[in-house]
Each structure stands twice: as structure tokens, then as C-alpha cells.
Amino acid sequence: MSVTLFLGLGRMGAPMARLHAAAFETRVYDVFAEAAKAVADASDAVAVSDLASQGADADVVILMLPTSRHVEEALQGDGLFARLPKGALVIDMGSSEPASTRALAAFAAGLGLEYVDAPVSGGIAKAETGELTIMVGGEDDAVARAMPHLETVGTSIVHVGPAGAGHAAKALNNLVSATNIAAATEAVTVAKHFGIEPATMVEVLNASTGMSQATQVKFPQHILPGTYASRFAYDLMLKDMGIAVQMAGEVGFAPVTGAAFTTLAEGRAGLGEHPDHTEIARVYARATGISIDEGQPL
Numbered sequence: 001m002s003v004t005l006f007l008g009l010g011r012m013g014a015p016m017a018r019l020h021a022a023a024f025e026t027r028v029y030d031v032f033a034e035a036a037k038a039v040a041d042a043s044d045a046v047a048v049s050d051l052a053s054q055g056a057d058a059d060v061v062i063l064m065l066p067t068s069r070h071v072e073e074a075l076q077g078d079g080l081f082a083r084l085p086k087g088a089l090v091i092d093m094g095s096s097e098p099a100s101t102r103a104l105a106a107f108a109a110g111l112g113l114e115y116v117d118a119p120v121s122g123g124i125a126k127a128e129t130g131e132l133t134i135m136v137g138g139e140d141d142a143v144a145r146a147m148p149h150l151e152t153v154g155t156s157i158v159h160v161g162p163a164g165a166g167h168a169a170k171a172l173n174n175l176v177s178a179t180n181i182a183a184a185t186e187a188v189t190v191a192k193h194f195g196i197e198p199a200t201m202v203e204v205l206n207a208s209t210g211m212s213q214a215t216q217v218k219f220p221q222h223i224l225p226g227t228y229a230s231r232f233a234y235d236l237m238l239k240d241m242g243i244a245v246q247m248a249g250e251v252g253f254a255p256v257t258g259a260a261f262t263t264l265a266e267g268r269a270g271l272g273e274h275p276d277h278t279e280i281a282r283v284y285a286r287a288t289g290i291s292i293d294e295g296q297p298l
Contacts, residue, residue: 003027004060004149006045007074008094009035011231012120013064015128016093016153020062021045023152027054055083060149063092067239068100075104086112091146093118093134095171095240098164098247105138105163114142115163118150119170124231131155135173137166168247175244178237179260180214181280185223188292189284198292199224222278226293230278237277238265 002024006017009030017028021043028045030036036047048054051074055061061080065071071092075081084090090108092101096117105115116138126132134154136143143159150157160169184205191201202224205215222230241261248254267283268275275282285291 002060003058004062005029005048005054005058005080006062006064007051008064008066008070009039010064010066011124012127014039015124016064016120016132017045017062018043019130020149020152024060024149027058029054051080052078055080056085058084059088061088061090062149063090063094065092065094066236067094068096070094071096071104072100076107081108081111081113084111084113087114089114089116089142089145091116091118091149092167093120095119095174095236095243096167097243098168098171101137101167102164114139114145116142116146117164117166118146118157119166120154121170121173127153134158135160135166135169137161137163137168139163167243171240171244171247174237174240175248175257175261177213178241178264178277178280179257180212181218181223181278182260182264182284184210184212184214184219185281185284185292188219189288189290192290192292193288218278222276223281223293226295228276228278228282230276232277234264234268234271234275234277234279238268241265 004024004026006020006026006028009017009028017039020026026045027048028036028039029048029051033049039045040047063071090113101117108115116136118134118136120132120134122132130153132154133156134150136159160166188198188201192198202215202219205211222228245258245261264280270286271279271282281292
């Protein structure tokens, strides 16, 4: 019988693990034992408390961990690579660094393991409904084998290229997404200075060629009301942007997105603890003295 070990049960990982457990025998683990228990209590998953005892009988491992460092620690040294049986499949669904992913995939191949990177987009709402977009990197056979697992949590699944390509696509998508929010915030801030109400300027953008997901969703739901509650962290946004900017450095010319990353990274200091990524608008408010929301403090 197929056994999946699912690691990482944060805001995204927990609902994904619950959905996966409805289709596959799933064991769940998190460094916070209460997170694993909560997923197990709400699904068919089985919580495990000792990762060191796991892996020998798992034929699939799904990772939903914060960074490449966490992935490397889980797999390398005395981690899961040392215990997984030959032929096991590792699926990294977090936002990792493409260079690290390529190295891990090559190492896994040397052990007789398959490795796929499959980061997700869509936020917590889509994670809860199983409607995530998934960008997949890896060999064709490994991707085909991973597909039934990915289909438990995603509805738009695109094989974008070899190992590391999924993580590259995810970072670049988030770079564009954040840059869109910054550009729209800049435009709406200038518009208010010239006497145009923020909601009116957003309406104009959404009826014109300046429309984006930022103006259609982020502004009406999170920025204009001043709620800033998209549930995607500003710091995670910066992490993904940083990965993409580093990638762009290899090309040698990325002035627009590079400037956006610098602006948002420098603006982070004024936002306090655990800001939402839509608080990009507050970076502009603090710099200009012009607030475009409904009364949040600068």
C-alpha cells in the first residue's frame, strides 16, 4: 500500500495535508506536534511525533517547508535521504531556491530516488478548497508519478521544465505579483494627490489596460478597506522576490523588478512584526504621507 509522509503543516501545509489524506494513506509531521495532531484530528491522516523513525516504508514524501535550508535539513545527513527506500518519490511543494533544488534532485537520483519540485500559488483560500495552481519541475516519469498526489490539492498543474524549474517559476510569479501591487499602489497614491479617490482610480485601472490581480483582488479586499488580511506574509514575499532577483542577476538586466525589491525590502523596517504582504501600501503611505486605505495608521 502507498504511504505518504507529509512534512510541514503551517497555514498552507495543513489544509493541503488534510485533502491529501482523503485520497492517500498519509502520515503528517511538523516540528510543532500540536499542528500534526490538529491535522490528524480533522482528517484521515495519522500524526507522527518522531521524524527520525519515519521514511523506511514511505514511497512518497511531500515537503511543505519554509525555505531550502529546512528542506536540506529534512533530507540530508541523517535525514530522510538516508532512510527512504530506492524508488521513493520526493515532492517539494514549498518555495525553495532553484539551485538547491537542482542539487538535491541530482543527489536523490544518485540514491535511486525521484525528485519533483511543485510549488503552489493561490493562497490559503485555494489551499483549503484544493484549487491551487502548481508549477512542476522534474523528469517526465517522476512528474507523471507525482500527478495523482498533486491533483488532490491543485486544479491548474503545469509541468514547466526540469528539476528546479518549478521553484524558478514560483519565485518569478511572486516577483511579478509584488511588483504589480507596488506599481498599482504608486499609481493610486499619485492619483489621490491629484484629487482622484483611491477606489475610483482602482475602478479605472480595472476597466483599462492597467488591470491586474492586484487591482482586482488585493486592493478591494485588503488594501482599500485597510484590513491587510490576505494571510500571505510580507517576509515570505520578500524571500521569494529575493530568490527571483538573484536569478535575474544571472541575466544581468532586470531594473524594474530589482527596483521594486529594493524599495519593498527597505520599507520593511517600518511595518512592525508579521506584516501582511498587502502592507506594501503602508510602505508608500509612510514615505509620502498619503494613505489610500480607510484609516490604518501610517
